Amino acid sequence: MSLEKAAPEVQLAVDLIYLLESNDLGPEVVLAALEIVQNDYKAKLLLKKQQTISPLSNV
Numbered sequence: 001m002s003l004e005k006a007a008p009e010v011q012l013a014v015d016l017i018y019l020l021e022s023n024d025l026g027p028e029v030v031l032a033a034l035e036i037v038q039n040d041y042k043a044k045l046l047l048k049k050q051q052t053i054s055p056l057s058n059v
Contacts (some may be wrong), residue, residue, distance in 0.1 A: 003011060020030050 003014060006014075029048075
């Protein structure tokens with residue numbers, strides 16, 4: 001299967017791996033950065049879910 005036909009998350013993962021490897025960072029730094037990104041996106045997802053459940057609370 002070509003990358004163009006891969007799922008979006010696989011395409012993004014490949015791009016991220018390339019970016020991280022291109023910056024020649026140690027695995028500890030990469031994992032720490034990914035943890036920050038993961039926490040940020042989990043917070044965004046939680047906020048989105050809360051807005052879906054009670055969309056009128058922001059009005």
